Amino acid sequence: PFSSCRPKVCIVGSGPAGFYTAQHLIKARPDVDVDIYERLPVPFGLVRFGVAPDHPEVKNVINTFTQTAKHTCCSFYGNVTVGKDVSVGELQQAYHAVVLSYGAEGNRSMGVPGEDLAGVYSAKDFVGWYNGLPSCQELSPDLSCETAVILGQGNVALDVARILLLPPIKKSVFLPVPTVCCLNAVCAELREMVNLPDTRPEMVAADFEGVKDAVKDLPRPRKRLTELMLKTAMEIPGEKEQERRNNASRVWSFRFFRSPIEIMADPDNKRTAGIRLAVNKLEGSGDGARAVLTGEVEDVSCGLVISSIGYKSLPIDPSVPFDSSKAIVPNSMGRVQQAAGLYCSGWLKTGPTGVIATTMNNSFDTARSLVEDMDSGTLDISAAKPGSQSISGLLEKRGVKPVIFSDWEKIDSVEMSRGEAAGKPREKLLTVEEMLQVARK
Ligand code: FAD
Known part of the structure; x- marks a missing residue:
């Protein structure tokens, strides 16, 4: 089928870096399929879990991320921990390129x-x-x-x-x-x-x-x-x-x-x-x-x-180069050094400094490098790759059930209605179990 000939890229992490990388890729290469894998059942990284609750206006970037997630070329798979449920090597087998954007969790x-x-x-x-x-x-x-x-x-x-x-x-x-x-x-x-x-x-x-x-x-x-x-x-x-x-x-x-x-x-x-x-x-x-x-x-x-x-960023997979002294994945313009087909963006690329706008710019840069490599042939996209099809199979075998974006929207709406009842914008679900329960209703 046509879709199997499309270049397939996956992104690890659904914070600003993941979403901005996806946004630029989809815009620059409308023929590309982008899958985002996220450890938690909920998206948006530090925009949800870092930005202070008394700065709600900063969280408006979520609207842009939501548009990207709902684009026909983009899919979200939450509740998947890369490095544990699936390895970076397995992702590299399934996709033409893998972008690591998993932030700095230490x-x-x-x-x-x-x-x-x-x-x-x-x-x-x-x-x-x-x-x-x-x-x-x-x-x-x-x-x-x-x-x-x-x-x-x-x-x-x-x-x-x-x-x-x-x-x-x-x-x-x-x-x-x-x-x-x-x-x-x-x-x-x-x-x-x-x-x-x-x-x-x-x-x-x-x-x-x-x-x-x-x-x-x-x-x-x-x-x-x-x-x-x-x-x-x-x-x-x-x-x-x-x-x-x-x-x-x-x-x-x-x-x-x-x-x-x-x-x-x-x-x-x-x-x-x-x-x-x-x-x-x-x-x-x-x-x-x-x-x-x-x-x-x-x-x-x-x-x-x-x-x-x-x-501080942490290594998630022994196969990925990691500079422990700087706590980043060593890269030039987002291309991971000595690892063809592997890219990085966001705090994992630069270290944990800079606001969302800085993260946006460095993620756009990474996406540009990736598109350049596709256009120039440096990144081989001639052979079809299975993408999410093979990864879904692997996850199923391992008993991991991803949360897709429409599942997140169920969580979102429960949180908003609980918030409304309490007179605030949102009352967050506080455990992964409860998130999964709502997602699977
Ligand atoms: P993150 O936002 O951390 O996203 C990384 C994502 O990867 C997370 O969703 C995480 O769950 C996921 N992940 C981690 N490990 C794995 C794995 N193994 N497999 C799959 N997924 C994984 N900027 C502003 O502009 N305004 C502010 O007011 C502001 N306030 C901030 C407050 C705090 C406390 C902090 C820490 C930062 C703040 N920032 C603010 C900065 C902003 O949050 C960052 O610039 C931005 O979030 C970095 O994006 P990122 O995608 O690299 O990382």
Whole structure:
């Protein structure tokens, strides 16, 4: 049949990278069939499980992804874990090309004593918990403490802080890693923090000494951000703002030049009771400036420590090249090195930095490389390949039942109607079992 002569591509992972790669492929090569395999029964990766619930507008990209998923050339197979239910080698046998877009599901650890105590979490798990990721539902963190410490200075750290400032946590301390501040991407989020209802910032003015002189030489996004921090830290607020701050019941602050040395335990040696920090100072100037230890330490009492120091991609199949030092699949323009027919996009390709727009661009680049290889003959698409037909057979033999896109739409509609009843946009299903139950009705 005609369809068997079509080039067949499969994509592993249905986050922004997977969907944007699919979107570009379908547009550039209308003769291509694209199948997306996803570990969970639900699509959209970190758009569903990462993006903060108080940023619903960011989730609008789901509409574009849905259009792609419903395209006649595209199929979605959820509930299939590549590397476990089916190997990358088996996918390569069935498809002309395989694009790995499975994101970054690990996290960097702090490597300090006490990291395993109750009350210490990675931002990855904490975000997964408040966003309804099934594997993080057992976390159930105790939020009754007075102070939380967040280590890190990126968008994710600010997301976590905003969310924490909603429940009755009294104080949230920010502790960036001890490098020169590089808060380029978070200007909007910082503005949000400064204006967060019922909270007041408490910055340490001494941290900003000398910063004023450096501001004029900064590139534009960083300049605006630094000016906003300076204003918040140094300026005496107007009467109305002062009143708002006086009445605030919760406090947040940034503490620069600190790095964690140890998480301290309570007398029972079970829960975290505080964190010991090294105090750093800058040596050198400009891009060569480095934070070095001063020898001073500082203890902060807290009941919650969240380390937001980066996500990390993991290898899923021993046959796929993996650069453990950079935690990415080594590639040039999305072509996996020394692996013909294998491509990668998204955070797995670049490392876990960048927003959805960045991920979109690098995924379009990968799709372009793939199309170029098809057009030039570098990628052999002359022989017919079975695509999903053979993979479905394999999965059936292994007792794995994929969730297709119309099954996801059943889950979606149950979640939306539960949300409507609770007066919110969506009430997520929290276990894979329940998702599968709804999908199979
Ligand atoms: P992911 O979104 O992680 O998608 C990977 C997918 O692969 C997942 O669905 C996963 O289940 C699946 N997968 C994993 N392993 C397998 C396997 N073995 N087999 C099959 N499937 C697998 N960007 C913004 O623009 N605005 C924001 O407000 C914003 N907020 C963020 C908040 C947080 C907490 C985080 C972490 C990121 C945020 N980002 C935001 C960044 C954005 O989420 C990323 O740029 C983007 O999601 C990366 O896309 P990806 O497809 O590479 O990875």
